Amino acid sequence: MEVDDSNISFLPILPLPTVHVPATDYDDHREASTPLCIDNGSTHLRFGFCTSETPRTGINMVAKYKERKTNKPLLLFGEGIDIEGGARSQAKTPWEGDVLLNFDALENAMDYAFIHLGIDTPTVDHPILMTERLASPLHSRSLTSELMFEQYSVPSLAFCVDSVMSFYHNNLPSPPVPFHGDGLVVSFNTASTSVVPILDGRGLMSHAKRINWGASQASDYLLKLIQLKYPTFPSRVMPPQCNWMLQTYCEFSPDYTSLLRKLKDPLNLRAAERILQFPYTLPVTEEKTEEELARIAERKKEQGRKLQEIAAKSRQEKLLQKENDLTHLLSVREGREEVSKREWAETLKEEGFANDAAFDATIKKLEADLKKARKKEVDGEEAENEEPPSFPLVDVPDEELDEEGLKEKKKQKLLKAGFEARERVKREKEREREERAAEEKREEEERDRDLTGWAAKLRREQEAIMTRIKERSRRRAALTDRKSAASQARMKSIANLAADDRVPKKRRKAGGEDTFGADDADWAIYRKINTAAASSDEEEDFASLQAIEQKLLAHDPTFTEEHTHAALSSQRSALMAAFRPQYEEGDAQGKARIHLNVERWRVCEAWFSPSMAGVDSAGLGEVLQNVLARFPDQDKGRLVKNVFLTGTPSQLPGLSDRLHATLRPILPPEMPLEIVRAADQTLDAWKGMADFAKTEEFKTVGVTKAEYDEWGGERIKRWWGGNWNSSVPL
Template sequence: MPNVIAKFKERRQNRPLILMGEAVDVESGARSQARYPWEGDVLLNFDALENALDYAFIHLGIDTPIIEHPVFMTERLASPLHSRALTSELLFELYSVPSLAYGVDSAMSFYHNNLPSPPVPFTTDGIVVSFNTASTSIIPILAGKGLMSHAKRIPWGATQANEYLLKLIQLKYPTFPTRVTTAQTNWLFQNLCEFSVDYTGLLRTLKDPAQMRAHEKILQFPFSAPTTEEKTEEEIQRIAERRREQGRKLQELAAKAREEKFQKKESDLQYLTTLRERREEENKKDWANTLREEGFDNDAALDGAIKKLEGHVKKARKKDTDGDEMQEEPPSFPLVDVPDDELDEEGLKEKKKQRLMKAGYDARERARKEKEREREEREAGERKEEEAREQDLGGWANKLRREHEAIITKIKERGRRRAELSDRKSAAAQARMKSIANLAADERVPKRKRKMGTEDMFGADDADWAIYRKINIAAESSDEEEDLVSLQTVEQKLLAYDPTFTLEHTHASLTSQRSALMQAFRPQYDEGNVEGKSRIHLNVERWRVCEAWFSPSMAGVDCAGLGEVLQNILGRFSDAEKGRLVSNVFVTGGPSQLKGLTSRLHSSLRPILPPEMPLQIVRAADPFNDAWRGMADFAKTDEFSKVSVTKAEYEEWGGERIKRWWGGNWNSSVQM
């Protein structure tokens, strides 16, 4: 059960509650109020410790105002003295315990697993490697005495490993649809992670995608599959009929709108024709006023509007009768060939306008004929290519494949050059900087004019733009665009006629396809595959998290690894004492149950020991509870009363009172 406390106010009955352990996860509102007595290995929240002690005593059946039993508590290696003093004050002042003793948990676990059967003095040798919640401690023990002055502690434990695994998963799956909790990563850490004997060699093995897939573990998280509502045949027919009815209505509305538009144009044409007939009946001044009132500047504007309306009406009538658009008739420009001296001022203006209109019409005709010529050439080329394809399909396909490969090679060369230019130490980047320096020192423009800024000669020569394209990395050349268009055309032909050329061989597929190793490291699923996107593939992370105990720097912790610390501790003893220690390397704590730990410790210790020196690594029988069993065994001995601080001694000396003994943080080997 996790040692966590939460003060929570229950809404239904409006009463305050104190939740302990797993009960905190039951109430969602209590999770934000959760507090741990310890932060790492340091006791900071004494209110939470008091609540935890109340919970423990009540579940032990001790429901009295004071505690009449001696208390034996464990503590981590090198715990701060002020934390012990405040804990002693809490137990003596609040619970009135008769005596209190402290012991290092890993030493108590070692005591229980090496306790001789008859009640004889404890004189076992060994070195304890304890994998704790927030740290890992190494304690040498000679003749049953813990040498705390030679002990070491690494600031890496199960909590840090769990957080490290969570960060690796979040980095690997930044858009994972489900929130991965610490409880889930804790389960993953305890059940799927393991130590590797040779982590570097393992990485070399996992470079093979097949090996990585063979070693991965796949976890399927809950997901909601998209539901599609199936319609009956009657509903489908009803929807189709409704759409056809809507289409008919839209067609009727469109026909009605076209008819109204046509009638409006006919009425406008009739009105303007009647208006033009009045030109012969009115004098020049009245006719000019009439044109001005109708919005026309002169007779030419009126004639142009009438001609335009006649064309629209004629085209609409032709479309209604034949069902197709009328072919455009070539316009006439009668004033273009008339000499200027035969025209008045209005005629000259109209001639200039017709000349511009004729130039535009001629340009459009030339463009149309050019398109016709290109279309004929393209059709001729397609016919020739089709004949070649029908005569020799293999040769035609091989020719296109070589062309396809050549274009892809050109595109890759451009990408490689961009990559080289991004590296300032490459030869291409240095040549680019040399070109820029030469441009800066260009002497074609006099110095006086360059200062005044009156003349800029850049662009006067085509070589300037060639240099610009050479030094500008981001500038895309027209050749690249043409290559992409040609590549797409070649791929479409190969996909249509070459059965051996599939979508996987196209440039888009090759550029977007991830490498086989990356695909094995994190498989990609289709956009609509909700089930696949809710999976976590663990492969390298299974060993990387555990490797942090031997290389904490890979997780961002600046300290020595477990193998280096063991070598440092063993180096302080003589060969005889070292042999006594390594003959019983005792590992305990929850993470000691992970696979491969004993093999990894053996591979780390064996090279630093003499070949003839025996090495034995032993795991605790019950790493989670052996510390409590060792405390229970030690509490039955006469030595327990000698290492306990009584209430009278506390009242005389205060909470800082310490008794040195072999299983505590302070023993006879420590200089105070």
């Protein structure tokens, strides 16, 4: 198929990461107790002093690996894992989905962060502000506190919710005015999506909601859709490639249902697709000269000729053997009336037959085989040039012949019968050819006299045949549904066959004769109940349809290939062809392409309908409606006036319009609705942490080392940016 080259995108080839990152100059922060901000994300670890403009970033992944040459154990973090090919399989992250579980990996990540910040003291003498997930389990906080206080002896540790910090940075008040922002924070994370209402600068965590669908699940869902669409794709589609496709080509639709109706048009579906070209290898074909090709063709022709000669010789030998066997069996049958039953039974046993039925069946089969073989000879070239044989002994009386003459006379009778049968078949063939020629002549005269009428008649015949074929296809499809009328009728036919009441039960027990099959129509029941059986009527219809279309293509200028049954059938499946275009067998370049069309919107729609991806969860629209329903109209108006989107997936196009289409119908018409995005969806959470760490309030929200020693890791301080800030006692 032809594809517009301008619509083809090639997968980006990312450069190998570098692991040499110079450490920060620590002298400016030595003994200054500058707060450290650590955004411990599921994908990236962002860390730095609060006085820095931007944080240092690394992939939050650790691998313990032995170098192949020296067998030296290595501890690789972040981008360094990609340097060693075998380290990727042994990599692990501190997070399992959206829960912090692997604390060994977290310790290695903290070592990486502190080393690159240049901290060379035995302990980390800096207050720590670290992010945690919304509704994070208490034991995760406890174990993290234990790691920070026991391993690094930090002076204080505070936890915050990353989305609230991003909101804080984008709504930062002018000092020294306290923070009193209002808004509804919608945070799109790697493994979850959360909704946090904020009133008077305080995150109302008791009203917050989280769904277990994020960028990683969306990327996995896209990978599954691609694998389902291309089960035999020549290359392996990797999760990082799917993540790049998600960020580059996927988007939200304001009305997904209307979009699907629009994409039902194959032209619209092709216009919306994005084509990804994967690497491929062209097959190496050995080019041969014309002399070599001619020599190969001649060798194949000679081999075919030898095979034909061998097959013809084998057929002739088999035919002669069958004629001899038939002659012998006929001579044996002629003596059946002259001997007793006992002698005849012994004769049958000597010939290898169990009874008369087997004997007669063998004779009948031999006669049928010989008749079929003679018919083929008539159609062949040898039969056309066959000279009439002579049978001189046929008319000679038996009394004038000896025993050998009688045998020869029987053989000549058989040969004469075969010759006469061939002559009859030949005359029948000649009569059929004459009738066919006369029919073609009448059709040609009709075509010359009225081409339009002739073409209209053939088109009506074509339409009638296609209608019959369509009805059979529709019936086969209906039979696959056990609740359909056709399927139930089929089951009734099977039940009637199983309980045939045409022969009474008493008569059946007494050996009464079953009349099934006496009428030819009885056998049609098997065609009805066996959906997989080929229909002879359908084969005849296809043959007639092909003949009609060939005539129309040859003589009707208005009838083109697009009007044939094959073209019309392909047009009916044009939507499938646009959904997944088919390439020729030898097209390695086309076979290595992925066409993204419906998937571009379907993956993003799963945020609002996780059930379409097999996840038993409420969608984002339902969660927003549930959260807003907890507030009176006055507070609800304050929330929806600042619907704040943060997180890397919030960069996907169309999200604001999709949320507007979701929220507007559930709000009063006069209530204003404003949806805003974070200035930097990736780094705003860390920047908000850095902004807050510079304030005096930060010193009051952290758990100190002394408090940890007295109360343990379960000690919690409630504050407006943390998980536990409600008035409910713990």
